Amino acid sequence: MKGRSPELSQVQEQIASRIERMPTLACTVARRGRRTLWEAAPAFDPYDHVHEVRTSEGPTALDEAVDALLGTPLDDMAPRWGVWLIHGYSDSEYVLFYRAHHAAQDGQAMMDALRALFSTEPPASSARAALAVATARRFWKQRIPVRAIAWTLADAVKSLRASLSWSTRHDLSGEARVVSAAVPEAWLRATGRALGASSNDVCLAALAEAVRGWLPTGSIAPGQRGRELYVHLPISTRAPEERFTVGNRLSAVRIPLSFWEESPTARVAAIARAIRPVTTEGMRRVLRAQTGLPEWLVYQIFRRVAAKTEGTLATSGLMRLPGRLAMGEDPIETVVPTTFLDKDLFEMAFLAYKGQVVVSVTFDRAAEEVGNLAALWADAVERLHEDVGLDMSTPATVQAP
The missing domain is CATH 3.30.559.10 (Chloramphenicol acetyltransferase-like domain)
Incomplete structure (x- = not known):
């Protein structure tokens, strides 16, 4: 500020x-x-x-x-x-x-x-x-949990698929660092419109492209070639009447990032196709219905969600902060999201505020020498924007936390 x-x-x-x-x-x-x-x-x-x-x-x-x-x-x-x-x-x-x-x-x-x-x-x-x-009532308890059980079993089967993973030259240090970068939100919106996708889809496609350029040489074993890279996409399960209730109201779904796709625009389209079925209101009802299952099963579900299987990235999804913020008379010009690093090499968060989308990368210091993943993400967004022939009059910025 x-x-x-x-x-x-x-x-x-x-x-x-x-x-x-x-x-x-x-x-x-x-x-x-x-x-x-x-x-x-x-x-x-x-x-x-x-x-x-x-x-x-x-x-x-x-x-x-x-x-x-x-x-x-x-x-x-x-x-x-x-x-x-x-x-x-x-x-x-x-x-x-x-x-x-x-x-x-x-x-x-x-x-x-x-x-x-x-x-x-x-x-x-x-x-x-x-x-x-908003009370302690389970608004979704009246839902028949059959679809929730079917989704849970299907998702559990999918989670058994081998995911792309990589190794670093050093063990994790347990110490975190943050880097961030920003691009105009108009870039993401225009690119998404041109490709029939959302701004969040473009964020994730740029994430896959950035990770491709960020991974150290030799960090992917030969036997891993062709394995998909997945992201855990948070899905809100809040009913409208729960808007201001305390506690976490999130579930998550695994989304393939088409990591090996050479065409960035084709990757955006593939991610959009994968995300659409799991971001409907019907799917939110299914995810909410999971909490109406027996308590021991609910516990296992959320343990699985929180575990973040090896090779699956964790991101916030694209959050939006409408309006303007200030401390006293001082306007808050930039908001940078940060995440808690829990035994992962890195985690990313995306936030739209005042016409800018900021990506924040919280990473373990063991990866400090590899490269600036946030800057690579901003570059990937810019190249996507260029690929669809859109105006590039507003530059991206790399910024401190």
Whole structure:
């Protein structure tokens, strides 16, 4: 953010004044007998969730601060989110770093939280009412779970297919780094329209192309040639009345990325064909119906989803952050998503905000010398745009976190 850093108290006061716009920020996990549930945290104080990081001056200080925060644990006994004011690395710029536990907030909830805390628009009057309407009822329990069982079994069979995997020269270090890049959102929209695909389809096709150029020479064993590379695509299972409920409301489906396809435009078309059947409302009902199955089976389903089988990439899908955000009078010009790196070589997140789509790559430092995957993704988007003969008047940018 451009401007002189505010005092920590100013950030705390803005956060505290906005909590009522999203009451689930005050919820925490509790045990009641054998049940685990969300409830209002006793003695909740929003000031406890706003922190300060003072850095030294210099171009690498911000990167080092963000990388360190990626591994900072969140308090198990409190609502699992926080805001960090990072400053000191520049006299005319500062960063607000927002983190939340994925069990408490999925992508949609995180976008809602950012808008609640920093939006320049009036609060949505429906937020509190929607929260009151949403209860612990299982809205989909009345669905016949036969389709859910069939989908689960079919997906389990598909997951047995050998996936493309690769090796690096080093074992994982457990230390994370973040790099990011941005392209005009208009590029993705225009490319998608020209190819009969969505912006998200174009994001994933560019991801496959970027990984092809990023993988170190010799990292794919000869016997792996021809194996498909899959991505776990998050699918929201929120019913409309659950919009402002606390907790994660996501499932995921495996999507082939046509990794070996030489034509980037043909890859976009193939990904679009693979995604369309699994992003319908009917499929969302099937995924919601999975939670109406016996508890032990639900547990196994979500274990499988969370396991991220070897060679399957994890991404956020393309999230959108509408409107404008600000800290006090300072407009927030850029929002860079970050992800938690859980024993993976890298994970990616895509976010559209203010006419730009930012890709963020969180990767293990073992891959630090391989290359900038975010920049390769931006290059792949640009080449796709060129391939369909569209206007290239707005350049892509590579940026710091």
